Amino acid sequence: MAGKIVFAVCEHFLPEAKAVLAAEKLEYAAVVAFPARCGRPPLTADEISALSSSSGDFEQLEVFGAACLCGLSDAPSDESAVHLHKREQCFQIIADPIIIDDFLQKGAYLTTPGWLARWPANVRQLGLNQETAREMFAETTSRIVLFDTGVDQRSRENLQAFAGYVNRPAEIQWVGMSRLRLLLVRSYLAWQMAVQKRETDAEIKELRKQTATHAMAMDLIANLARIVTEAEAVEAMLDVYTFLFAPRRLCYLSFENGQPDRLWLRPDTLTDDEEKKNIKEQLAAFNEVSGYKISGQGFILRIVRREEVRGVIAVEEIAFPGYLDQYLNLALSIVDICELPIENARKYEKLLESEKMLTRANEDLYQLSTTDALTGIANRRAYDEYVEIEWKRMLRSGKPLSLIICDIDFFKRYNDRYGHKSGDICLHTIAQVIKQVALRPGDFVARYGGEEFAVILPATKAQGALYVAEKIRMAVQQYGIPHEDSDAAATVTLSLGVASVESLQNEGISSALLFRVADAALYEAKRQGRNRSILQTIEAAETSCVK
Numbered sequence: 001m002a003g004k005i006v007f008a009v010c011e012h013f014l015p016e017a018k019a020v021l022a023a024e025k026l027e028y029a030a031v032v033a034f035p036a037r038c039g040r041p042p043l044t045a046d047e048i049s050a051l052s053s054s055s056g057d058f059e060q061l062e063v064f065g066a067a068c069l070c071g072l073s074d075a076p077s078d079e080s081a082v083h084l085h086k087r088e089q090c091f092q093i094i095a096d097p098i099i100i101d102d103f104l105q106k107g108a109y110l111t112t113p114g115w116l117a118r119w120p121a122n123v124r125q126l127g128l129n130q131e132t133a134r135e136m137f138a139e140t141t142s143r144i145v146l147f148d149t150g151v152d153q154r155s156r157e158n159l160q161a162f163a164g165y166v167n168r169p170a171e172i173q174w175v176g177m178s179r180l181r182l183l184l185v186r187s188y189l190a191w192q193m194a195v196q197k198r199e200t201d202a203e204i205k206e207l208r209k210q211t212a213t214h215a216m217a218m219d220l221i222a223n224l225a226r227i228v229t230e231a232e233a234v235e236a237m238l239d240v241y242t243f244l245f246a247p248r249r250l251c252y253l254s255f256e257n258g259q260p261d262r263l264w265l266r267p268d269t270l271t272d273d274e275e276k277k278n279i280k281e282q283l284a285a286f287n288e289v290s291g292y293k294i295s296g297q298g299f300i301l302r303i304v305r306r307e308e309v310r311g312v313i314a315v316e317e318i319a320f321p322g323y324l325d326q327y328l329n330l331a332l333s334i335v336d337i338c339e340l341p342i343e344n345a346r347k348y349e350k351l352l353e354s355e356k357m358l359t360r361a362n363e364d365l366y367q368l369s370t371t372d373a374l375t376g377i378a379n380r381r382a383y384d385e386y387v388e389i390e391w392k393r394m395l396r397s398g399k400p401l402s403l404i405i406c407d408i409d410f411f412k413r414y415n416d417r418y419g420h421k422s423g424d425i426c427l428h429t430i431a432q433v434i435k436q437v438a439l440r441p442g443d444f445v446a447r448y449g450g451e452e453f454a455v456i457l458p459a460t461k462a463q464g465a466l467y468v469a470e471k472i473r474m475a476v477q478q479y480g481i482p483h484e485d486s487d488a489a490a491t492v493t494l495s496l497g498v499a500s501v502e503s504l505q506n507e508g509i510s511s512a513l514l515f516r517v518a519d520a521a522l523y524e525a526k527r528q529g530r531n532r533s534i535l536q537t538i539e540a541a542e543t544s545c546v547k
C-alpha cells in the first residue's frame with residue numbers, strides 16, 4: 001500500500017496514541033504531536049502544514065483536538081489530505097462526554113497522565129505560582145480529577161503532587177484507551193478502504209482502456225463483470241478458454257502473493273494426487289512469458305501483473321493445432337482481460353472484509369458510547385433513547401409503562417469512609433444486582449448519573465413495578481455491603497421511586513413527566529427515612545409506601 005496515514009494529537013495524548021498504534025500493529029500508521037496550548041492560541045494552517053511536512057511520505061493526516069482547532073475550517077474537501085476531528089472537549093478523545101460533563105458540573109479540574117507528567121511547567125505557563133494557584137483553584141475547583149489511561153505508572157504520584165501544590169482534593173477516574181483505540185482504528189480502516197478502492201478503480205480504468213481494442217474477447221467475457229468471487233472468476237476464465245480453443249484439458253495454477261496456490265483442472269478427472277502434484281510443480285517452474293507444449297498441440301502462458309506472477313495456464317491438445325500460432329496470439333491478447341476479474345474478485349473479497357471490520361468498529365464505538373464504563377450497564381444516553389422508544393410504543397399499543405429510579409442511601413458518606421475505589425466497586429455491584437432482578441425481555445437498566453439508576457419496565461402496571469422495586473431493594477440489602485455511616489441500616493440500601501402510566505387522558509404529555517413523577521416518589525422515599533419504595537401513578541397521583 002502506497003504512503004501512510006498520520007495521526008496528529010496534542011502532546012498530552014502522544015503516549016496514548018503511540019501505545020494504541022503499537023498494540024494494534026497498524027503497519028502504515030504513524031503519530032505526531034502538536035504543542036499543548038489548549039487553544040491559546042489555536043493551531044494555524046501554517047502549523048498544520050508544518051505537521052504535514054514533518055510526517056514525510058504520507059497520504060492522509062488525521063488531526064484530533066478541541067479548542068486547539070477552533071481557528072481551522074470544519075469542512076475540508078474529500079480530496080484534502082488533512083482531516084480535522086474537532087471535539088467540544090479534548091478529553092472526549094479518551095473519555096465519554098457524559099462522564100466529562102458530570103465532573104465539570106461538579107467543578108472538577110480535569111487532567112491526563114501527559115499533562116500531569118509536566119505539571120510544574122504547565123502551571124508556570126499559566127503564569128501562576130503556588131500562592132496564586134491555590135487562590136485560583138480554591139475559587140474555581142472542587143477537586144483535581146485524573147482521567148487515567150494506564151500509560152504512565154507515575155500518574156498517581158504526579159496527581160498527588162499537583163493536588164497538594166494547589167491544595168485541592170484528588171480523584172482518579174479510570175478511562176483506559178478503548179475510546180482512543182476505536183477512534184484511531186476506525187480512521188485507519190476507513191483510510192485503508194479508500195486507498196484500496198482508489199487503487200482498484202485506477203486499475204479497472206486502465207484495463208478498460210486496454211480492452212477497447214479487443215472487441216471479440218470482450219463479447220466472450222462480458223459476463224465476467226458480474227462475478228464477485230475468485231472461484232467463479234477462475235471458472236469463467238476457463239469457460240472462455242474452452243470456448244475459444246476447445247482443448248482436451250485446461251490446467252490453471254493460481255498464485256497468491258507471488259507463491260503457488262491452488263490448482264484448477266478441467267475436466268477434473270484425475271484421482272492420482274501424485275500426478276496432480278507433478279502438474280502443479282511443472283506449472284510453478286514455468287518462467288517464460290509463453291511457450292508451446294512439447295506435443296505441439298497446446299501452449300502455456302504465465303500471467304504477470306506489476307512484475308508479480310498471478311497465475312500460469314496450460315492449454316493442452318487444442319481442437320485445431322494448425323492454428324496454434326494464431327491461438328497463442330489471441331490468448332496473449334486476452335490473458336490480462338481474463339485475469340482481471342480474478343484480481344478484482346480478490347480485492348472485492350478483501351474490501352468486504354474491510355467493510356466488516358469497519359462495521360464492527362462502528363458497533364464497538366456505539367456500544368462504548370451507550371455503556372457506562374464503571375458499571376458495565378447502559379448509560380444516560382442509552383436511557384434517553386430507550387425511554388423515548390418505549391414511550392412511543394406505549395402510545396401505540398395502549399399498554400402500561402413503568403419507571404423505577406433508584407438512589408443509594410448516604411452514598412457520599414460511604415465514599416468518605418471507604419474511599420472512592422470502594423465506592424466504584426459498590427456502584428458496579430449495585431448495578432449488577434439490579435440487572436439480575438430486571439431480567440424480563442424489554443426490561444432496561446441504566447446508570448442515570450452519580451449513584452442513581454433507572455429501570456424501565458415496559459408493559460408493566462403500577463403494582464407490578466412496585467413489586468420489582470421491592471425485589472431490587474431487598475436484593476441490595478440482602479447482598480450485605482457494609483455501610484457503618486448509614487442512618488438507614490448497617491449495610492448499603494436503596495431508596496426507590498416508582499412511577500407508572502396506564503392510560504393517558506392527556507395525549508400532550510411526554511416521557512419527561514414519567515421521570516418527574518418517579519423522581520418525586522424517590523424524594524418522598526428519602527423524606528420518609530430512606531430504604532423504601534414509593535409508588536405514584538401519573539393518572540391518579542396516588543402514593544403508597546412499602547417498607
